[in-house]
Amino acid sequence: MQVLKFGGTSVGSVESIKQVIQIIENHRQKGDQIAVVFSAMGGITNQLIEIGRMATSGETDYMELVRRIEDRHFNVVKALIPVKEQSKVFANVRGIINELEDLLRGVSLIRELTLRTHDLITSFGERLSTTILTECVKSRGIPAQFCDARKIIKTDTQFGQAEVNYTLTNQLIQDYFAKTTDLQMVTGFIGSTEKNETTTLGRGGSDYTASILGAALNAEIIDIWTDVDGMMTADPRKVPNAFNIPTITYAEAMELSHFGAKVIYPPSLQPAFARNIPVRVLNTFNPTHEGTVVSRTAERRQYTITGISSIDDIALVNVQGSGMIGVAGVSAKLFGVLAAHKISVILISQASSEHSICFAIDPRGAENVKTILDAEFAIEISHGHIDNIAIERDLSVIATVGEGMKKSSGIAGKLFSVLGKNGVNIVAVAQGSSEINISVVINKNNLSKALNSLHNIFFQSEARVLNLYLVGTGLIGKTLLKQIFDQSEYLRLEKLLKVCVVGMTNTKKMLLDSKGVSLDDWRERLLTEGVTTSLPAFVEKIKDYNLPNSVFIDCTSDKDIVQFYESLLDANISVVTPNKVANSGPYAEYRRLQRTALNRGVKFLYETNVGAGLPIINTVQGLMTSGDRFLKIEAILSGTLSFIFNTFRPGTSFADVVREAKEKGYTEPDPRDDLSGQDVARKILILAREAGFPLEPEDVTINNLLPQSCLDAPTIPAFFEELENNNAYFENLLSTAEANGEKLRFVASFENNKATIGLRPVSAEHPFYQLTGADNIVSFTTERYKDRPLVIKGPGAGAEVTASGVFADVVSIGSYLA
Ligand SMILES: NC(=O)C1=CN([C@@H]2O[C@H](COP(=O)(O)OP(=O)(O)OC[C@H]3O[C@@H](n4cnc5c(N)ncnc54)[C@H](OP(=O)(O)O)[C@@H]3O)[C@@H](O)[C@H]2O)C=CC1
Ligand SMILES: N[C@@H](CC=O)C(=O)O
Numbered sequence: 001m002q003v004l005k006f007g008g009t010s011v012g013s014v015e016s017i018k019q020v021i022q023i024i025e026n027h028r029q030k031g032d033q034i035a036v037v038f039s040a041m042g043g044i045t046n047q048l049i050e051i052g053r054m055a056t057s058g059e060t061d062y063m064e065l066v067r068r069i070e071d072r073h074f075n076v077v078k079a080l081i082p083v084k085e086q087s088k089v090f091a092n093v094r095g096i097i098n099e100l101e102d103l104l105r106g107v108s109l110i111r112e113l114t115l116r117t118h119d120l121i122t123s124f125g126e127r128l129s130t131t132i133l134t135e136c137v138k139s140r141g142i143p144a145q146f147c148d149a150r151k152i153i154k155t156d157t158q159f160g161q162a163e164v165n166y167t168l169t170n171q172l173i174q175d176y177f178a179k180t181t182d183l184q185m186v187t188g189f190i191g192s193t194e195k196n197e198t199t200t201l202g203r204g205g206s207d208y209t210a211s212i213l214g215a216a217l218n219a220e221i222i223d224i225w226t227d228v229d230g231m232m233t234a235d236p237r238k239v240p241n242a243f244n245i246p247t248i249t250y251a252e253a254m255e256l257s258h259f260g261a262k263v264i265y266p267p268s269l270q271p272a273f274a275r276n277i278p279v280r281v282l283n284t285f286n287p288t289h290e291g292t293v294v295s296r297t298a299e300r301r302q303y304t305i306t307g308i309s310s311i312d313d314i315a316l317v318n319v320q321g322s323g324m325i326g327v328a329g330v331s332a333k334l335f336g337v338l339a340a341h342k343i344s345v346i347l348i349s350q351a352s353s354e355h356s357i358c359f360a361i362d363p364r365g366a367e368n369v370k371t372i373l374d375a376e377f378a379i380e381i382s383h384g385h386i387d388n389i390a391i392e393r394d395l396s397v398i399a400t401v402g403e404g405m406k407k408s409s410g411i412a413g414k415l416f417s418v419l420g421k422n423g424v425n426i427v428a429v430a431q432g433s434s435e436i437n438i439s440v441v442i443n444k445n446n447l448s449k450a451l452n453s454l455h456n457i458f459f460q461s462e463a464r465v466l467n468l469y470l471v472g473t474g475l476i477g478k479t480l481l482k483q484i485f486d487q488s489e490y491l492r493l494e495k496l497l498k499v500c501v502v503g504m505t506n507t508k509k510m511l512l513d514s515k516g517v518s519l520d521d522w523r524e525r526l527l528t529e530g531v532t533t534s535l536p537a538f539v540e541k542i543k544d545y546n547l548p549n550s551v552f553i554d555c556t557s558d559k560d561i562v563q564f565y566e567s568l569l570d571a572n573i574s575v576v577t578p579n580k581v582a583n584s585g586p587y588a589e590y591r592r593l594q595r596t597a598l599n600r601g602v603k604f605l606y607e608t609n610v611g612a613g614l615p616i617i618n619t620v621q622g623l624m625t626s627g628d629r630f631l632k633i634e635a636i637l638s639g640t641l642s643f644i645f646n647t648f649r650p651g652t653s654f655a656d657v658v659r660e661a662k663e664k665g666y667t668e669p670d671p672r673d674d675l676s677g678q679d680v681a682r683k684i685l686i687l688a689r690e691a692g693f694p695l696e697p698e699d700v701t702i703n704n705l706l707p708q709s710c711l712d713a714p715t716i717p718a719f720f721e722e723l724e725n726n727n728a729y730f731e732n733l734l735s736t737a738e739a740n741g742e743k744l745r746f747v748a749s750f751e752n753n754k755a756t757i758g759l760r761p762v763s764a765e766h767p768f769y770q771l772t773g774a775d776n777i778v779s780f781t782t783e784r785y786k787d788r789p790l791v792i793k794g795p796g797a798g799a800e801v802t803a804s805g806v807f808a809d810v811v812s813i814g815s816y817l818a
């Protein structure tokens with residue numbers, strides 16, 4: 001025997017009823033022995049409740065609503081039952097409606113609606129739907145019989161939420177089914193007392209009917225047909241990556257449903273659970289989908305977590321005071337008074353110090369609870385044993401549920417760590433010793449971020465999502481976007497990383513899309529959909545979005561953007577940048593950013609500040625971490641100047657060589673920064689700081705290479721003009737060096753707390769002599785690398801190598817967050 005139950009949407013329209021009939025026919029064709037339970041047509045129960053209310057308050061137009069109910073059922077008859085059989089069914093439906101009308105007339109006369117009458121009125125929904133469904137099935141040649149559940153489900157007299165008398169009910173069901181071979185079409189939701197008064201079974205009523213029936217008949221399975229593909233790992237409206245759960249245990253379903261998953265109401269499945277009968281949740285509108293099987297034990301799973309659920313709005317009540325420590329009976333009194341006032345408590349947490357108890361409630365009742373507790377604990381409060389009763393609002397609870405969590409270590413660690421890394425403060429925690437639910441209370445504004453980051457971390461076959469915000473779509477920015485686009489498939493498959501660019505801006509326009517901007521047409525979208533921008537507006541948007549695993553990438557050379565870094569890091573957003581400005585300003589500012597990132601558990605990465613993609617900063621940090629000490633740094637740190645002095649020949653134009661360096665993407669946006677030595681000064685300053693020396697910008701001595709007129713040039717074109725004017729000067733520099741068999745190198749050095757940069761002729765024996773192209777070279781002499789220095793050498797400028805360095809920093813944040 002299999003029991004099928006169809007909910008309100010499944011029997012809500014002609015089209016859906018066709019699906020239902022098809023499902024029933026499929027079972028019949030397979031020879032399955034089935035019984036079918038029906039809810040009222042979607043919306044009818046609420047209408048009946050409204051009609052009851054109207055009749056009680058003397059509103060006469062309730063008859064209009066009754067007409068509409070009748071019409072809706074008649075329309076199904078007209079559409080699904082052959083014409084010659086219709087009149088009999090119309091008469092049948094009319095008979096039921098007449099009974100309802102008589103009842104309502106009585107109610108409107110006495111102007112009183114008891115719970116008992118209320119139950120009787122609402123019973124008409126299931127009686128009407130099941131009557132029609134029975135006729136529809138019969139008209140297709142299936143021997144079916146209408147079964148009024150009031151004959152077989154016996155309850156007490158708690159109208160509205162009656163208790164089932166299982167001994168009597170099981171016997172009645174078994175006797176009834178023993179006597180018939182016809183397909184039984186059973187009204188859900190309703191039963192009757194021993195005196196045959198109509199009762200209803202409360203929330204989840206028709207599921208309950210199916211469960212009672214299944215248990216009494218020892219069914220193989222109970223199929224609950226709904227309008228969704230079973231239960232999901234999270235609410236898909238809040239977590240777009242949520243997916244179907246194929247199997248779940250009763251206990252898990254219970255924990256998840258308590259937290260708002262509305263697909264089924266697991267307490268109504270208790271009779272099936274007690275007899276170990278699996279319940280399958282299926283979709284009438286997608287009948288081939290496997291749905292979710294709820295059973296006593298779930299199969300071995302891929303994930304330790306089964307689902308994540310939330311109650312979006314709660315208030316937390318905190319009862320605290322030194323007078324509570326070691327005093328028995330405080331919680332009994334507290335929860336006793338709450339129970340007496342029928343206040344439902346969602347979550348409780350008490351630390352072993354016994355100094356405070358906090359509990360979560362529906363925020364609508366918060367003021368009332370405060371009044372009640374203030375009165376109940378008035379004496380304790382006046383004596384100072386209990387502080388004031390404090391209410392905290394705008395909170396949410398997230399429940400992470402799964403049998404796989406039992407006796408499995410590291411789950412809580414992972415949960416707290418991912419929330420921590422995303423800046424989600426945990427206000428309260430509760431985990432029962434059943435170990436299948438860890439509930440955390442957080443601020444409501446972090447709910448979406450928390451749900452999505454937890455879902456992302458616990459359902460591991462999914463790629464981790466990294467949300468990127470890019471400022472600067474110039475040379476480095478656009479190259480980075482291209483590299484991310486080209487590499488996205490690899491990252492997804494090999495690194496389980498989904499890199500989403502959710503925001504981008506330049507000086508003209510910004511574009512934000514929380515689903516991610518596709519990187520094949522970002523340029524067009526930025527141009528057409530982008531809106532007027534400013535850095536404060538962009539940063540504000542980022543904070544509003546409040547997405548998990550966020551990274552801010554500064555690919556500008558802007559000097560003012562630095563002011564936003566700290567607040568971004570503070571909001572748990574990592575920062576990656578090739579822009580050297582932040583790290584080469586006042587030392588205190590540099591330190592503050594480092595500390596903020598550290599305190600917040602996020603990353604501030606800038607490998608490309610020195611030597612573009614060459615692993616220079618990482619190397620220094622590695623040496624520092626492992627306890628080495630720096631004695632001397634000697635380096636060529638400008639790709640531009642390297643290129644220039646490797647390319648310039650007497651008799652050619654120095655300005656043209658600088659132009660070529662710019663075209664090749666080696667120079668700063670403003671090439672005066674390179675030629676003035678400013679860029680190199682910043683780099684050696686950053687290196688010295690990374691090596692543990694608290695240098696200020698003015699501690700770097702710049703031996704300038706340019707004639708004064710070039711330094712004074714007010715604009716970039718004027719600068720190039722001055723370079724042309726001074727060609728002889730540059731030729732002279734070069735030929736003097738060459739006459740001595742030397743080459744010109746712009747060298748930065750740091751030793752004995754002193755940083756110096758400047759042009760230096762080097763002879764053939766010097767390791768910097770052989771440098772070609774736009775290469776950089778850095779030589780570190782340290783305690784451990786004293787006899788022979790540690791040397792890093794290679795291309796130190798250019799779009800591809802720089803963007804790839806930025807990219808590597810971004811990906812390392814992905815690995816860190818995972
Ligand atoms: N080239 C190289 O080899 C290396 C470069 N770097 C660093 O990379 C950074 C970027 O260089 P590059 O790509 O060549 O520079 P570009 O001039 O090509 O691009 C800069 C981008 O930043 C945008 N921008 C500037 N200021 C703002 C602002 N206030 N708000 C929003 N957007 C802004 C510009 O907007 P718009 O398009 O509207 O002008 C532009 O898109 C620099 O800091 C540089 O030092 C670091 C290592 C190596
Ligand atoms: N302009 C710089 C680029 C890297 O920071 C250089 O030439 O090295």
Ligand code: NA
Binds near residue numbers: 610616805
């Ligand atoms: Na580097």
